[in-house]
Amino acid sequence: MATPAPLSDNIHWHDGEINRADRERLHGHRGATIWFTGLSGSGKSTLARALEERLFERGCQVYVLDGDNVRHGLNRDLGFSPEDRTENIRRVAEVARLFTDFGALVLTAFISPYREDRDAARRLMGDGDFIEVFVDAPLEVCEERDPKGLYRKARAGQIPEFTGISAPYEAPDTPELCVATGDRSVDACVDEILEFLSDRGYIGGTAASDRSD
Numbered sequence: 001m002a003t004p005a006p007l008s009d010n011i012h013w014h015d016g017e018i019n020r021a022d023r024e025r026l027h028g029h030r031g032a033t034i035w036f037t038g039l040s041g042s043g044k045s046t047l048a049r050a051l052e053e054r055l056f057e058r059g060c061q062v063y064v065l066d067g068d069n070v071r072h073g074l075n076r077d078l079g080f081s082p083e084d085r086t087e088n089i090r091r092v093a094e095v096a097r098l099f100t101d102f103g104a105l106v107l108t109a110f111i112s113p114y115r116e117d118r119d120a121a122r123r124l125m126g127d128g129d130f131i132e133v134f135v136d137a138p139l140e141v142c143e144e145r146d147p148k149g150l151y152r153k154a155r156a157g158q159i160p161e162f163t164g165i166s167a168p169y170e171a172p173d174t175p176e177l178c179v180a181t182g183d184r185s186v187d188a189c190v191d192e193i194l195e196f197l198s199d200r201g202y203i204g205g206t207a208a209s210d211r212s213d
Contacts, residue, residue: 023103027061030202031103033096033125034193037112037172038135039164040150041142043181043189044109047135050190052107060203061104065092067111080161086117093121100129105202113169128200132175133193137182139164 024030034051036044048064055062071078075091078084089112099106112118122130142164143151154162161167172178177196179189197203 020101020103027103029060029103029105029204030128031100032105032129032131032197032202033093033100033121034105034107034131034133034197035096035112035118035121036107036109036133036135037118037175038181039137039139039142039169040111040162041145041147042135042137043186044111044135046186047133047179047181047189047193048107048109050186051193054190054194055105055203058203061102063099063104063106065096065099065106065108065110067109070110080167082114082161082167085113089114089117089121093124096121097124097129100125105197111163111169113163113167115170115172118172131177131196131202132172134172134175134178136171136178136180141182 020031034048036048038044045064045066048066052062052064070092071088074095075088078088089110092108092110096106096108112121118132122132124130146152150159150162151165153159154165159166163169177193179192181189194203
């Protein structure tokens with residue numbers, strides 16, 4: 001997925017007087033895109049929302065870009081063909097890059113089934129700005145959960161091009177983090193991600209320092 005050139009030659013990128021380092025200093029943490037990828041029902045949105053809450057409690061600037069939410073607005077003109085999926089991810093990656101430049105921790109929760117699209121999103125970012133988190137749950141577990149009833153509809157032929165059933169999912173080869181959600185609690189998975197962020201200097205503190213239980 002190559003980023004298309006602007007249609008006009010008469011537009012130019014403008015840098016402001018306040019740079020990313022200034023914003024990160026004010027926020028007290030690094031900016032980054034944490035890119036959750038995995039099958040429908042694997043726990044991407046659940047983890048992203050739980051992580052958002054824990055980071056917010058620490059005083060972090062954090063925001064979730066959720067797949068369904070983005071398709072209600074920014075990407076409402078896109079379907080689920082391979083081409084539309086690629087454009088969906090391209091637009092999301094551009095938005096995530098702006099959030100990251102703002103110095104925020106942006107959490108994206110998208111199936112993003114194609115490696116090429118995720119790799120293109122990574123190439124938009126600076127070194128260390130893109131953290132790919134593979135939310136790993138077996139297909140049978142995702143089907144058992146089926147929170148939106150989508151697998152049932154896909155098996156009945158009511159949803160064409162459904163990832164994992166009638167459309168492919170390409171798991172990451174070398175993600176920064178692989179979180180197995182099949183038989184672990186949400187808190188345990190979030191702790192693992194927080195520990196990763198803390199160990200690598202994205203945030204301060206320890207993984208469990210924000211837990212009240």
